[in-house]
Amino acid sequence: MHALRQTWHPGCFLCAACKKPFGNSLFHMEDGEPYCERDYITLFSTKCHGCDFPVEAGDKFIEALGHTWHDTCFICAVCHVNLEGQPFYSKKDKPLCKKHAHAINV
Known part of the structure; x- marks a missing residue:
């Protein structure tokens, strides 16, 4: 998969907080790090x-x-x-x- 101007194995592109792979899910960026929606809301909203x-x-x-x-x-x-x-x-x-x-x- 391609994200953040890099190529990743699907199991290697992980949420910076929970470390779970995104798969085809949306992610949010904060301070250059990707976060799943749940962790992004919990940490930054x-x-x-x-x-x-x-x-x-x-x-x-x-x-x-x-x-x-x-x-x-x-x-x-x-x-x-x-x-x-x-x-x-x-x-x-x-x-x-x-x-x-x-x-x-x-």
């Missing part, structure tokens, strides 16, 4: 603080409280109302709407 899934290119996201959130995941920790573009408060690193800003159990 930005994950949403609300759902822990990757924030991918083209996704709408919000940076708040020192974290990255999908726009649909940035919700009040009590009532789950979406806080995108709304004033919000924070308690124990959790976003809160104005109504629940002084909630006791967050």
Whole structure:
């Protein structure tokens, strides 16, 4: 097989992290090293603080409280109302709407 301007035996072109061969699967590059999709996401992707899934290119996201959130995941920790573009408060690193800003159990 041909990849990265080299010729490889199919069993020799491996993910830099898990060392499994790619076969015909897609791979991602980081710092000149090839990674399988699973390891690339685990090691290098930005994950949403609300759902822990990757924030991918083209996704709408919000940076708040020192974290990255999908726009649909940035919700009040009590009532789950979406806080995108709304004033919000924070308690124990959790976003809160104005109504629940002084909630006791967050």
